Amino acid sequence: MTPLLGGLLGGALGAGLWLVVVALLDARRTPIAVRVLPYVRDLPRPASLPAPPASSNAFAGVFGPPLQAAGRAVERVMGGSTSVRRRIERAGLEIDVAQFRVEQVVWGLVGFTLAAVPSGLVAATSPERSVPLLVFCGIAFVSGVLLRENRLSAQVAARERQILQEFPTVAELLALAVAAGESPVAALDRVVRRSSGELSAELARVLAHVRTGTPITRAFDEMSARSGLAVVSRFAEGVAVAVERGTPLSDVLHAQAGDVREASRRALIETGARREVLMMVPVVFLVLPTVVVFAFWPGLVGLRLVVP
Template sequence: MTLASWGAVLGLVVAAGLLLVWARVSAIRRPQLAIRVLPYLRDLPELGGTAPLASTGAVGGVFGPLLRVAAHAVERVLGGAASVRRRLEQAGLDQSVHEFRVQQVVWGLVGFAVAAGYGVVRSLTGGADPLSSALLCLVGLALGVIWRDHHLSSQVRDRERAMLLEFPAVAELLALAVAAGEGPVAALDRVVRRSGGELSRELARVLADVRTGRPVGDAFDQWAARSGQPLVCRFAQGIAVAVERGTPLADVLHAQAADVREAGRRELIETAARKEVLMMVPVVFLVLPVTVFFAFWPGVIGLSLTTP
């Protein structure tokens, strides 16, 4: 082939490459159907396991598919989607199970990176074993995944503890509003607008359900179903029964607040009884030695001064 033929072939290859690049860029820049429809579906509830990743930047675009595949793998291995969904609702997190699995994968990768960094440091010092380093990385990955699940459980416990602390005051406010002549919905609205906290957010959800057309009793029954606290369930069921049967609601709310205060006092006494030995540790190992030291040190000094 002549030089002109080689130039023609090279020009055709370059033109074909540029054409492919232009076609791919135009396909990428074309808005997808999901992106065009998503603004009209923001108010609808998300389907479990189909929510996209929160990050839509370059990192989410590059690593999003891999994270989604890893999240599905974690879901197949661990399972328990119903338990995770219930705990997410109890923790007040606006997440789907799939997003939580993605977070577990990210935490696992962080644990893997920490273990890998430790393995690299050991290899630089000359005391690294490839098999032990690989096992350590796998253990770090598993611990990261498990720790995210444990952190979710701790978030649920912290939120339930905060709700129990807020419960007597909110119940008394509801009782005062009902005793002043307001209805259950108006009393809920007043308490939600005047208070803040985890319990107030749950009552705001109940109020939103009532305003969308759900009966008051059904809204409180649904709150009792998704709550994991016996006292809150009893409170919600008591309000539902009082609204349905016409029981004086103010008396029910006062009784519920008194029950919660008594339960908190009883729990405090039980906690103090369980930690009685731990409470004696500072007394035995700190206060008592200092007292003995101050009692006997002057006598020791006196004896040392009087003896020849």
């Protein structure tokens, strides 16, 4: 047996024993809040508690407790659970902070594995490089954790862009339904059933709250608090004020849709003005040198033919 194979087998045995010990300790030290909380329906589930497994399979049973412990360690190191929870709501994800931390650990382990495989091969031939390679693997783990957080921010930005694109159409549909004589709740129901997208999902959430007894003004106020877009916040506040005070709702919706279209037009013009300089790069560094070569190359060849 070669030393490398012996080291791999020993590492696999040690990792298996470590997983068994951690699972046994976690099963013996289950907090009482985790055992009692599923039976207390009136209290919300704290985000710091581990999420219940989606399916009771062997993989979740073996690797779930270590991943949750690692997620709690990442939470203690990084912090910022309020900001993460806010971004999760803005991204429209059906997870909590604890599940997000577990996903960060998984991304970090993937980065660690991608770095550990070539590093192990290099360390087998050059043992003196083991420490720098181990540091490199640690950096890969941290990079994977941070990459998941950047991915969350990208998901928030993509969802907000989609909401901005959908907003004028949805607002116009609501305005037409209200102008036709329907109530705000009936107009919401019609628009939600006839449309799809992120903004439609938010309105479906508002409609569900209204149907469970929440006043429509309060439901739209909660939508305004959840949203990270000023346009959606103004829309929710405008609808709430119009319903509460009896002002014409269709005029408010038409005006807001027009404002969003005008803002999108201005943003497009500003983006085009900023990209104008970038558009000159291929012209200056690619097209112009080619034109110069084609213009002066025949004359240069002619001079070489004339001058002995």
